[in-house]
């Protein structure tokens with residue numbers, strides 16, 4: 245059986261390559277998702293995920309994360325969780341239950357503490373400095389356009405599919421604000437009989453179109469992975485422009501159950517893909533008349549977006 249992995253943003257390059265190594269060795273896709281995402285959660289240079297994530301309006305780093313098993317359709321998710329190293333690890337652990345799969349705030353923290361998950365203060369000096377500077381600049385704080393979610397979708401050699409996501413959400417978000425990332429169907433979805441998809445961008449927009457599930461419905465209706473992903477994003481973008489005059493940034497990655505990928509975006513969006521038949525490659529997707537132009541990026545350092 246073949247294997248494949250796709251992940252969002254250039255920041256996932258190392259994690260994706262690590263996940264690809266695990267999948268090549270025949271390990272479970274769940275392991276590949278967790279290890280790949282943890283590589284990003286642990287890196288303080290990435291300001292939108294885990295350690296070094298940018299804080300909310302009160303200066304607190306509140307994290308969201310989710311995991312889904314495409315065989316059983318079980319998912320686990322945490323929202324607005326503070327003080328722990330790895331939202332994806334906690335979310336994965338919650339996916340084994342039949343109830344209480346999605347925990348928020350104090351409840352998520354209590355579960356993580358009781359189950360021995362590693363604690364960590366995720367606010368670094370650098371992120372605190374960015375927060376203080378921004379706070380000093382504006383009289384009234386409003387969510388700032390500095391956000392990205394690390395998302396992984398994988399197919400393992402057993403034919404099982406998984407997705408995982410982790411994010412600190414919007415910089416300067418209201419206390420308690422939760423975006424699409426931990427919301428099943430919007431931020432992520434996996435069904436091993438069909439495919440796996442996950443999203444990054446402005447959660448308030450992504451949730452209006454239940455984007456990840458919708459992309460998989462397109463796949464079920466017979467579209468190719470690329471058509472399924474770009475149609476989901478472009479239809480939602482068009483709808484939002486018609487209703488509200490604009491559509492904020494949204495991007496979606498998708499794998500079908502044979503490991504083929506599709507990507508949709510309404511911005512310039514880097515992603516990484518690796519499979520049995522292709523080594524880790526960084527691509528840039530660019531929105532073009534409702535379609536998506538996808539080009540491999542040879543020189544990673546030349547790309548100005550993380």
Ligand code: ASP
Nearest residue numbers: 391392393413423445447
């Ligand atoms: N979707 C995330 C949120 O709204 C942020 C992002 O992916 O850019 O919290």
